[in-house]
Amino acid sequence: MKKQFIPSIILNDKKAVKSFFDKTVISENPVELAVSYNDANCDAIIVFDQSTDDKSHEDSLDILKEICSKTDVPVIGAGNVKRMEDVKKLLYAGCKMAALNFSKAENAEILEEVSKKFGKDKIVISYADTAESRKIVADNAAAINELASLMIFMPESAAVDGLNSNAGFAEKLVSNPVVPEEGVKDIPHIVYLDNPESDLSNLKGGALAVLFSDQVCAITGSALSANAQNINDLRKFAIEAGIDVQTFEAKYKWEDFKLDSNGMVPVVVQDYRTDQVLMVAYMNEEAYNATLRTGKMTYFSRSRNELWEKGDTSGHFQYVKSLTADCDLDTILAKVKQIGAACHTGSYSCFFNEIAKKDYTEKNPQKVLDSVYNVIADRKVNPREGSYTNYLFDKGLDKILKKCGEEATEITIAAKNANGNEIVYEMADYLYHMMVLMVEKGVSWEDVTDELARR
Template sequence: MSYKRLIPCIFIAEGKAVSWFDDRTVIAEDAIELAKRYSDNGADELIVFDLSDYANEHDEAIDLMKRMNRIIRIPMVAGGNVKRQEDIKKILYAGSKRAILNFSKQDSVKLIEDAARRFGKEKLAVSLNDFDALFKHQHVIRECCSEIIFMHRLDLNSVANITDIPCVIVTDTMESPELFKILESPGVKGLSGRFVSQPDMDFAAFKDQCEQRHIRMTSYESMMEFSQFQTNEQGLLPVIVQHYKTQEVLMLAYMNEEAFYHTIKTGRMTYYSRSRQQLWVKGETSGHYQYVKSLTIDCDNDTLLAKVDQVGAACHTGNPTCFFRHIAGNDYDETNPLRVFESVYETILDRMEHPKEGSYTNYLFEKGIDKILKKVGEEATEVVIAAKNPNPEEVKYELSDFLYHAMVLMALKGITWDDIIKELADR
């Protein structure tokens, strides 16, 4: 049996999160905060539906998706108001893992073949609200998408017989027996809808209920038991914590058996405090959570290496890492390129959100897109001119100017270095 996922959905209308596609009752004024709450509390993925009718509302929904993607630590799948290839591109560029095409609309059926050629079938999902649409379009669905999202209660056994594409069921039922029945279906990879999307949803508790019914839920699964590790006299295992992107060592902490399994279950780093003699989830009070990317044991089974996605600073002093005080050795250049890019980008974002008098960056933002584009073009030309000269130092200088102005443009457009890296990796 495959692992199952709990996938809350957010319906966006006029910039707010509403209850359902045919019920505009507001459940959250701040859709971004709701997305973060789902991510922090144990959801495995997020579906976002744009219910807008007009172009300006659609653009606002795309902007909300971008801002959601920056703060959540789970994949996002999004759709709604998709009428042309450009709409699909906007959703994918907003950070969505897949764009959803609604197959109750004939235009979507026409769009998907071109979209699959342009973006790849793995970037596309199809939403259906009736069984006939699946049967009628099963060939094009199989050829052009990698996920089906059902917006209706269906005969799940029949669905499994028609397609082997992973399915997510979005249901309005609040009845546990029916929810369990959906998750027990072999063709279903995830459950979404009203129950899973409650603002105060306790994902861990519901996953426990599923596990008791032998429904395997998505979680990290350790290849070793804690009893196989070589702990110290207090039954503790030291954990070296490293940033998964920059490879910077962030901190050293300890786990006991309970902390280890809590980390495995939740995907958030949990430690044992030797001073307080109790468990603590990193970031529980500060918001500076550490999300697990990988756990590796050393050759002697006595030290754990955790690679994490660190939110904010790892150190209680506010420093990015606990190891910031140099005490011996020769100075050497340990500049990490990605860390430098992200640091400059964060400074640019800070200027955009908190203007500083006399700041050149703020001058560019005040002048707007035309001025920024003009500077990007000018700096690109300067790179070309410098490259024609024999001194490579000029190229280095001009490229630095170009990259800075490109980052200002990125910030204005809501594009992050993660977006660029993912795009390059996909290519």
């Protein structure tokens, strides 16, 4: 079981607070905080909603949706789940999984319903190290094993007090380890370490010992979140300690590549969402291994004769999504999440000096849809006289919905006709009107494709 590092965010009144018991605000903007965790190379993010009424819960769901859209790692939604509708809202907001709190007996009653509705791979069970919570878990162990795929375990504060004493915590784990409930020990457990005052040395000296447990797949909690910007250091330290942590597993060793005369391999870098080519650089063995270890693109600068982590000085990091070798194993294609601009000129891509171009019709479906969408969005902001798009916007939502309904009907009729061109025409009509609706309601193609990808 690969071990992971999963920071958490506790939402309270639309802000991120220090811990469950300390409402000190650590971020006025939880979305930015989540993005910083994402960019620090975390493996996932858990978001706990501490809202107390329907209005604040809806606010939290809006924040969750934005977190899911702006991060690339799985997001687990937790807190304020009382019925199947709450699970649905978390998943519809974009969460990879939703957590049922088994400190509340009533949540056990909806486990079967939500698991069969959404799938066991979407369901997490959280429980505390208390007699009441353990009993609920023990009484429902058979159902949990069948209907859930992951658990979040929250030891009592006393169990992690030693976090402030490296030797004390590690020693305590050896003699009296943090043990999940017996009946569910075969389900992977994320252990929540609630100590926001913990520093990096505390984590290295003690808390990582939790990951040696066979039942534990990850650590989370305020102790990790307080040190989230050092996750790469924690991961490296854990590897050196013999912990099998989540990293990029390369199918090719450096010696498998055909190197150029300088002992390097060229790397072509693409935006993982759009496939736009961003830049070309070179790797030596050290850069290759650093990229795999950290998840950040690292190169060797031939002009400076030194290792170069992209973004180290500019903040324009490149986070690895995939590395692929060509047929001759002498070039690497890297798909990345680009922060800021890839080019030193400030351009997003280094490839902007057009040499020659022939007029052609764009055939990339996503580019075509994006282009039409952008024109429609521009019409809403910058109206043009006589524009049919502006006519629809001026008439309002009801008119747009009416047209979408009419065009959907036209597709149905066209599908019954023998002429294949007719259905293509009607589908294009419908997509146009659908995009007008998308702009009107503030929905982007990225929102839609992200949701399709999650499915």
